[in-house]
C-alpha cells in the first residue's frame with residue numbers, strides 16, 4: 001500500500017475506500033500467480049493442498065472484489081501493492097533457495113502467514129470503511145473474504161505447530 005506515492009489525491013473517505021480496494025485487487029492478483037509456485041515448492045502434502053485450496057479461494061477473492069467495484073459503480077482497477085510485491089518476493093527467495101525440505105516448508109508457512117496477516121489487515125479496514133459508508137453488500141462480500149483469510153491463517157498455524165515445525169526441528 002503506497003498511499004501517497006500515486007498522483008491521486010485523497011479528498012474523500014469514498015476515494016480512500018476505493019483506493020484501498022484497488023490495492024487489495026492488485027494484491028490478490030499477485031497472490032494468484034504466487035500460490036501455484038508455493039504449492040509446487042511445498043514438500044509436505046498437507047501444506048501443498050493447503051496452498052492449492054487457498055489458490056481457489058484467492059481466485060474467488062478477486063471475483064468478490066470485482067463484485068464490490070461493480071456494486072459501487074466503479075471499474076475494477078488495480079493500484080500497485082508494493083507490500084504484496086515484497087511479500088511475494090520473500091516467498092520466491094524461499095522457493096528458489098536450497099536447504100532441508102522440512103525447514104523450507106516451515107519457511108514457506110512463515111512467508112504465507114505474513115501474506116495472510118497483511119490481507120486480514122487490509123480486508124478488516126475496507127470492511128469497516130464499507131460499514132461507515134453504508135455499503136451493506138460490500139460489507140457482506142468483504143467480510144466473507146476476511147473470514148476465509150482468517151481461517152487460512154489458523155489452518156497454517158495448526159499445520160506448522162502439529163506437522164511442519166516438529167519435522168523442521170528434527171532436522172540437523
Ligand SMILES: [Fe+2]
Pocket residue numbers: 028057058061119145149
Ligand atoms: Fe485473499
